[in-house]
Amino acid sequence: MLRNGYGNSWSASQLKIESSETRRLREEYSNAAFTGFIGKSPEILRVLNLAEKAAQVQSTVLICGESGTGKEVIAEGIHLAGERALGPMIKVNCSAIPETLLESELFGHEKGAFTGAIKNKLGKFELADKGTIFLDEIGEMDIRMQCKLLRVLQNKTFDRVGGENSICVDVRIIAATNQDMVSLIAKGEFRADLYYRLNVIPIYLPSLVQRKTDILLLAEHFLHKYAKVFNKSFSGFSEEAMRLLLQYNWPGNVRELQNIVERAVVLTDHSRIEASDLEFDSYNRIEKSKPNPIYQSIVQGELLTLEEYEKQIITAALDRFGSYTAAGKALGITHKTVAAKAQKYGINFEREARV
Ligand SMILES: Nc1ncnc2c1ncn2[C@@H]1O[C@H](COP(=O)(O)OP(=O)(O)OP(=O)(O)O)[C@@H](O)[C@H]1O
Structure with a gap:
């Protein structure tokens, strides 16, 4: 007869x-x-290959990539494909928890450790015993907490807040960030020693525009998914809709694509998704239509008169192209008009040498 950690006894045949x-x-x-992780681009096949290898070992993984690229999905995959799959996967968003609470959230606390600690509380590390802890937005973690986390990685033990005995757990750590960790380290906002401890197996998730060949595949996947959810039926996307999907710059990555397709499925009355059904996020449309500093200065800064803007444009074009003819060609006006405007605005330009 054997006993497991909870005192239950198992016979050999049961085992x-x-x-x-x-x-x-x-x-x-x-x-x-x-x-559930869709993608066939070489970049994504490389990520999947790396994630499958990471699942076979217990080393710490650091997943980097822009928001919405699928970092959490990959972390879940690594957990499920590995030997801890039947154990818990505990997720902690390090930026969503106020600094002061994070320590007790991660390591737990003893009754009476601080005002409001009315009973013992298990921390996420204890809850993740024999499983995986997923530390999302690790780049946002407070620097003092980074020091405590480093100690856990080094010693494999920690103390509950207000506790006296060190606790030892068997936890695999997967961290993720959408920040540039190297520049956080350079700014002194992230400890280099913790970064190296976390970054044993680095996995970089490319943005959606870096793997355009996956866009339509993902769009089709979400179309099927939401058609099923909302009990509708579609023949696919029109040519124009596909062209729009491929042209867009996807600042919100796969999450944004998923939302746009879900919205189209819910709102359309067509049996095919048309370009007019694709409502791109208005925030991102504004970002996209913010082409240059002139736009920004008009929207946010001090407004100049139209003539002052024209003067700046003519000056800049002459500086760039070096002649009335070339500047005029670029601006879509004749060299005579450029010369006249240069004279009107008193732009100092040596006509003779540079027509
Ligand atoms: N390759 C993919 N295949 C299918 N669904 C995906 C894929 N990548 C992301 N998703 C979906 O997009 C959404 C965002 O993914 P996820 O939360 O993993 O991104 P993230 O990189 O962790 O984002 P954040 O940094 O904002 O936390 C989820 O609903 C997820 O299911």
């Missing part, structure tokens, strides 16, 4: 059944681990 059932479940999880 055998358990282990074959466990093996079956683990295989099932492992086979399904990355199936």
